[in-house]
Amino acid sequence: xxxxxxxxxxxxxxxxxxxxxxxxxxxxxxxxxxxxxxxxxxxxxxxxxxxxxxxxxxxxxxxxxxxxxxxxxxxxxxxxxxxxxxxxxxxxxxxxxxxxxxxxxxxxxxx
Numbered sequence: 001x002x003x004x005x006x007x008x009x010x011x012x013x014x015x016x017x018x019x020x021x022x023x024x025x026x027x028x029x030x031x032x033x034x035x036x037x038x039x040x041x042x043x044x045x046x047x048x049x050x051x052x053x054x055x056x057x058x059x060x061x062x063x064x065x066x067x068x069x070x071x072x073x074x075x076x077x078x079x080x081x082x083x084x085x086x087x088x089x090x091x092x093x094x095x096x097x098x099x100x101x102x103x104x105x106x107x108x109x110x111x
Contacts, residue, residue: 005089018055031059032103
């Protein structure tokens with residue numbers, strides 16, 4: 001199952017937005033868990049370099065649930081153009097990968 005495990009990253013401007021997105025994605029069983037970190041971002045936007053504090057969400061899911069997770073993030077995300085990036089996991093503890101798969105495929109997972 002390790003080959004199907006994904007780490008999905010996105011950023012938001014506030015802790016409240018990060019908490020809301022994290023909880024929604026986990027409650028909908030689109031992610032098995034979400035981690036929130038405070039970060040500093042430097043980026044181009046509207047023709048100028050911006051520098052802002054943001055919050056990064058790291059969501060753990062499977063390739064099978066990615067499309068639904070991306071759609072839910074886009075629908076709930078406060079940014080006009082959110083960064084939503086999925087990274088495949090090359091190696092993971094097999095029991096952990098199995099846990100992620102079981103949680104996102106759990107009894108209340110939307111199909």
